[in-house]
Amino acid sequence: MENKNIDKKQAEENTELIKEEHNPKRNYIFQKNPITKVGFVIILGILILIIIGIVLTGSFFDSTIKNP
Numbered sequence: 001m002e003n004k005n006i007d008k009k010q011a012e013e014n015t016e017l018i019k020e021e022h023n024p025k026r027n028y029i030f031q032k033n034p035i036t037k038v039g040f041v042i043i044l045g046i047l048i049l050i051i052i053g054i055v056l057t058g059s060f061f062d063s064t065i066k067n068p
Contacts (some may be wrong), residue, residue, distance in 0.1 A: 014027055016029070017028040019025065019031045019032065020032055
């Protein structure tokens with residue numbers, strides 16, 4: 001007899017964005033706790049500094065020579 005490999009369909013995932021601290025679910029991306037909040041603030045601050053740096057260098061190195 002032939003040995004057939006039948007592909008099983010993956011079950012539909014129920015992934016949620018934020019998990020509450022005392023909720024026992026497994027499929028989540030972020031957990032609502034102090035570590036996640038501090039990490040978010042640090043990453044947001046770094047992104048704001050990068051944007052400010054790009055704007056300032058664009059205005060500081062503004063060239064007076066215009067392309068025709």
